[in-house]
Amino acid sequence: MKDEFLGLLDFVVERAAHYGATASEALFLSSDDLSVAVRKGEVEKVHRTRSRGIGLRVFNGRSQALISTGDLARESLDRLAREAVALARETAPDPFNGLPGTPGTPGADWKSFGILEDLTELSQDERIRLALEAERAAFGEDSRIRNSEGAEFQTTVSHRALVNSEGFSGTYGRSLYGVSCSVIAQDGDSMERDYWYEQSHTFKGLPHPEEVGRHAAKRALSRLHPKRPRTVTCPVLFDPETARSLVSHLVGALSGYALYRNATYLKGREGTDVASPLLTIREDPWLYGGFGSRPFDGEGISTAPKALVERGVLKTFLFDSYSGRKLGRPSTGNAVRSLGDVPQVGVSNILVASGESSKESLIKAVGTGLYVTELIGFGVNTVNGDYSRGAFGFWIENGEISGPVTELTIAGNLDSIYKGITGVGNDLKIRGSLASPSILVHEMRVGGA
């Protein structure tokens, strides 16, 4: 399998050169996904997708073009390589375009990352049973769990290979097991839905589906009979799930593209305070079992762990070769590449350093304010830091949770939000490629009744 797709990439790169490309880079992606969904105790969906594609980036001097295709027949690839070279002759030259220039030598052996295992042979019946267990546990939790959007068990195996005309050739793969469950709690005329999920690269590492179901049920039940808070300025405590999204905006504002476009509120802030001293953020592309672990980036540059924010001080922006060259900076190994686009800046695993406070002490520290457990909407602008989102959660009164709240907004400016962090929880868990403990922000504007 591996040799087959590397061979195909070599072929494409060779064809591009044949048609006159001065340099080229070819990416292969494949994934094999099997998911079973159950609802109210019955199988609802069995979904099998196997897909693969090739993305080719070619250069004609300093001009570039990109093609992608799912048609991997050699004659089709040959034709597309020719079209790509023709297209690269029509785009304008940009002096900063080009391949990385330094062939990557892997800094770590990805086989030690614990991200790919031979999928344990799971029969269809076994998969169905696992999904059913999650949903059954949710219904068993409380009689007010009256309805369900279902539970799902999913496995995915994906492979990625990259070859360029400078001699880079690399590949890695990933396996993923996931269980999710989404249920509805009903009581009188109150109806609330919530969900939970767990994922792991290994079957053994996946928490028991019953835990997922029970947790989904507890979350939905806790939301019943919500009130609307008054419009007020108060402390806001983000649970680990919502803290992840809060931190993701800071990471997004570090993109080298945003920097050269003057499109980030953090421009010019390297080496200065961008957050409270309680906040430390690291990127670890080699994290064992990390959902974003990778040995090389989207251009074949070796990855390595680094600090992004150290006790509130911004250590570095994130660059791929292009955005780095624009600003006279080396790539930080942060290119991400999809089939359909040229490299962008992105990250592998982001970890917010754990703090010392328990969840209970953070709730006490809020005094009177908001505990956010879900955010919706897209009201975040990293160009100027404006932040305004819809929220769900719980009201905290005198250091204790008094009940669920809904139909409210939280707003502020990212700069003052990050600087206003007065507590970081000790509840860090790796549940995705970005992981954060709870975060307490001392003041935000809450919009309500």
Add this chain to the structure above:
Amino acid sequence: MGDMEMDGQDNKGLVRFFESRFGTHEGLLEDVMGPAVSKSVDDADLYFEYTTARTLSLEEGIVKKGGLHVSQGVGARVISGEKTGYAMTEEVRPETLKDIVRTARAISLDSASGGVVRISGSPLRTHSLYPVGEEELDVPVPEKKDLLVEADRIARSVDPRISQVMVSVSTEMKHIMVVRKDGHLAVDRLPLIRVNVTVIAEEKGQRQTGSYGYGGRIPFSEVTGDKVAHAAREAARQAIVNLSARPCPTGTMPVVLGPGWPGILLHEAIGHGLEGDFNRKGTSAFSGRIGERVASPLCTIVDDGTLSYRRGSLNVDDEGTPTQRTVLIENGILKGYLQDRLNARLMGMSPTGNGRRESYAHVPMPRMTNTVMLAGESDPEEIIRSLEKGLYAVNFGGGQVDITSGKFVFSTSEAYWVEDGKIQYPVRGATLIGNGPDVLTRVTMVGSDLALDPGVGTCGKDGQSVPVGVGLPTLRIEELTVGGTA
């Protein structure tokens, strides 16, 4: 628009297109579908897709990127009761087709050995909403380059504070063929064009963005210098307006929405909650409420997949059902749901042509097309003048909804604070939150100025993106919660 004879020719041409590309002659299709048939199978289909997309983009005055993307594949679906089996492949050959049907078929647990499928005559297409030929969809790259360069120049000429301009144009042609177990064959060819201009304006360390795009299922002849220039000016204008924006007031207040794209309110507050899947399962805040009042008598809302050349329109949906105009709310009363075949069958209703999917790799679901509130009688100027103290919002970014609780949000990208009926100043971006089943009961004025959005909307559901449209007249809502910072 072409006449029916022409369309018939066109349909046969599309069938031949797939036949020559994938070898899908009638005999093979009947052969492949046969095993999908049995007593316990309620529905089954094959969905063939071949899509070509081209993009060209400019940044810093240079056309830096050109792209060409080809995607092809076929998905097989077998439905038994509430169960769906689905499998897909990108290597379309007789053996792989048989293989995916077998995989999808495994969902129905009976062991019956299959039946006979007969493709019924020539494919029918009741609409011809976007008769755009392959050759009318695109122009040579140098011509497109000139349009992008000109848009860049115009945006910069609006104001010296415009510091960055990004322009892109994308053209896509999607060919689909749906073969159902009842022998029904449907084909379509769907053009899609999108032009986008994004700018950044800077003044004394302050930065703001402005963005404007337009498009639809249109020929490239609609991508004229004038229209691209308008997009460039509009993006620049928004960014400049926002440079002087002040913090937005916070709390529950009267809100006036401008015409067009603010119709995203309907999409989030109403549309998703009326999709058949959530209502069959009883998980929507609108479940079981047909016939009830959910909006002011001033409100009539339709989902209309049959508007010519619109981004959200379809001749047939992705299950081969012709699209239609479906009344969702009539004079404030909830009238209907949006259905695909599965949910319509299970609810004892008719499909409404809303069974859509992102691609061959995805299962169809009930989705919106163009969701529109019909015009009312109020003078739009009068509606703004009626606002004693409140928000007047004319442009929005994205929105989202929690279907079960009905809570929805959408975020302003251009809005003004109004006092005594007069616009006071622009305000910074804020998220608005409300409750779908009752937000429209507080509508007190509906303008006569219904406008459709410019044609850039994309809806995400369950990880699948599809192009959609919205339309709205100027609207006054008595109470909506505004998430400002002031």
